[in-house]
Amino acid sequence: MLIRRPADIAPSEITSPDLYRARREFMRLSGRTALAGAATLALPWSAAEAAALANVQPNRQKIDDKPTRLKDITTYNNYYEFGVDKDEPAKNAGVLKTRPWTVIVDGLCNRPRRFAIEDLLKLAPLEERIYRMRCVEGWSMVIPWVGFPLASLLKLVEPQGSAKFVEFTTLYDEKIMPGVKYPILDWPYTEGLRLDEAQHPLTLLAVGLYGEELLPQNGAPIRLVVPWKYGFKSAKSIVHIRLTEKMPGTAWNKAAANEYGFYSNVNPKVDHPRWEQDTERRIGELTKRKTLLFNGYDEVAPLYAGMDLKKNF
Ligand SMILES: Nc1nc2c(c(=O)[nH]1)N[C@H]1C(S)=C(S)[C@@H](COP(=O)(O)O)O[C@H]1N2
Ligand SMILES: [Mo]
Secondary structure (H helix, E strand, O other): OOOOOOOOOOHHHOOOHHHHHHHHHHHHHOOOOOHHHHHHOOOOOOHHHHHHHHOOEOOOOOOOOOOOOHHHHHHOOOOHHHOOOOOHHHHHHHHOOOOOOEEEEEEOEOOOEEEEHHHHHHOOOOEEEEEEEEOOOOEEEEEEEEEEEHHHHHHHHOEOOOOOEEEEEEOOOOOOOHHHHOOOOOOOOEEEEEHHHHOOOOOEEEEEEOOEEOOHHHOOOOEEEOOOEOHHHOOOOEEEEEEEOOOOOOHHHHHOOOOOOOOOEOOOOOOEOOEOOOEEEEOOOOOOEEOOHHHHOHHHHHHHOOOOOOOOO
């Protein structure tokens, strides 16, 4: 894989041996020998899109964590629209059609727009970001995402001064989603961020992982990734992004407000009412590890200066 290497990044930060090995594992599993084979995926990117993926910029953040196996990332999923068991999204989400795909961006902004997925893929240089992901259920992974900052998209639509929040709505299609007949959540799945959280450089719109196009079970063709918050904030298969003045309702908060707050920052000191949050099981590891405040992304702390994180959980 061709990776552009900016001068300021140490070679050790670019492709860890594990990542390299995992990429090779991916190639082996998918029966391909080179990234050029991307066009043979079940959901093919155009040649131009595949070229954009091949030009992915390396992750600028040093992370010592070993990336989780591709197999685990793509078969142990939460995507309730396709079933509540961890193995169901991989089995059921293959029918998701990601072309054509449009994301509407509107609400309190000067330039509301409909973006075709092809435009989104070209909107900003695609970057590789290896992030920890901590699910509120107590497990975690390390995922090498490919994507671009949500901030780049928001800048294009020019948020108005009155915009304080961003609402994300994800695909709802009862024809292909067996899970939506159960009233577990108020479908479609929605999520929300404060505007400054949405604009934070860590907040990513992911379109791929392990250097390949996202699979449906991981939220193809485009999903949110907010690494310092519990995994459920990272809405999959987004179709609508709306700028609002009022804090938007979110699917999990509406389902159980005492269990899932709007902020849902990873915080070992705020227990879930039904379990503790001070440790986690990293998928692929046997012993538990300590959960870190903001999932270890301390640079987001200024976003919450002066806030009571127990009250605003
Ligand atoms: N639309 C939608 N997005 C979703 C979910 C979901 O059920 N539906 N599950 C969330 C939860 S609980 C987690 S932990 C992450 C899991 O992402 P992954 O399967 O790619 O690891 O997706 C989040 N995004
Ligand atoms: Mo989760």
